[in-house]
Amino acid sequence: MYYCSKNFKGDSHFISAGIFMSKDSWIHSSRIIDSYEIICGIEGTLPMEVDNEFFEIEAGQMMIIPPGVPHKGFKQTQGTIRFLWFHFSLDTVQSLDQQEAQQLLTDDFCPNQLLLLPNYHDKLNMNRLYLMINQLLDLYQDQVVPPYIDAYLNSILYEITHQTMQLLKSSLLENDTLQPIQDWIRIHAFEKISLQSIANHFNYNKNYLSRKYKNETGIGITMQITKHRIDQAKLLLAESNLSIEEIAAYVGYDDAKYFMRTFRKFENMTPTQYRFTFNKRHFNKV
Template sequence: MICSGEFGRLHFFNAGNLVSRGEFIHQRRVMKCWVLIYVLSGRLDISSGGICRSVASGEWLFLKPGEEHFGTAPSEGELSYLWAHFSPETPFFEAESGAAYTLPEYGRASSQRISVIFRQLVDCSRRNMYTTRMVECALEMLLTELTQEHLDSCGTGRASNPLIEDINEWIRLNCHRQITINDVAEEFHYNPEYLSSLYSRETGSTLTRSIVMARVDISKRMLSDRNMSIKEAAFSCGFNDEKYYMRVFRKFEGMTPAQYRSAIGVK
């Protein structure tokens, strides 16, 4: 487990997207910085620190500084992966709790969000319009998202109260309708003000924000359908104003719906 005890600055060096049509084998080398690899398609066979792994599509791998890594077999067919080189201002350490970043050295993404954020990082690193600090912030967002995915998969997220879990599930199933806090409170037989306070205390978020985020998540799945327009996606998941939807989407995802579609390869 890779951990950081505090949110120290991450020093970004470079990033890119390797694409090979076949017979690619990673060179043997030792880096002075951390390397993060995320496979988009194909399979990368690689050894690091004496451990051999076959990293498939949708999986990530951290390579530690000072440890030799090298390819163990040539790739078959097309291989594409994103990579980033960086060093933390506050050294990472081996632990499992009490950390700002808590990252398995090897794992599988549970959503397309990792891919989208990583692509944004690579894109930002290539454009002169972004400052170094802005690119570092994109890297911080990527590691934070990886941490959250790990915590969610371990069941260590903030919402451990069964009532809160039931509310979140009800919101996911009904957010395509014009639901309000009063609707949620009525469904679970609570006073709206009390339920709002309880929800905020348990989750660190508000009911209104959770409803909006659930709608945005649903819209992301709809945007993967090239036959559905952005307006149709917005209205189908509970937004009744396309411009408001686009503002909210950009606020939560850091990009417009059109940019998101481009990032996941939908044209």
């Protein structure tokens, strides 16, 4: 299911946000709230029952709970659990199923005013969303004026809408030969992979695959790998205490200096400077 507005004018309003953490067994309380809540899994599995549907939210997955809907944990968590959450209000939206959401791609309306939020998804670029939500948390901790934090909240909702529309477009392609390759690159990006090794794995000529991939996605394979690595590095810089050298190795770079040059080329700042932008957090702990 999707929550949709075809006349969205950036009029959502931020309420609260935080990071929940627990190393012990825990279960989400039963409640009904009067706002929307977005939950993004970071670590562990969060079992949730939402309006009599059962979900297990893991790292890299996102759920949206609408207002007025009963929800609760349906069993105790196991091991460490960690997730980002934030609440916001939103004017009236309509619920769409998958087919109705795909129909938006052919409808005659202004896409600049579209808001489309999936109630659950496991294929969004969560590294990008993690970073944006972390910046939202920093603004919340800094107690910035409401119009400022509302504007940033809206940018997150627009980002979710953009990614959702891109995924819907991909699902409409009857013979999307690149999707398995894109998935494989995403999964193996931190390993020692290259255009040649990917071409060999999928039995393509290297030059043909390079042209096809760039023509259909707008980005080269080598750049795609680098983008995945930098996105993960940004997340580790914001969320961990790993050293720059350890992060470089984690995302697939043997040479930390080369990693730092590449990072600066992408982000216009050093990894250390980037890390210093994330110095405040609102944690919930049990």
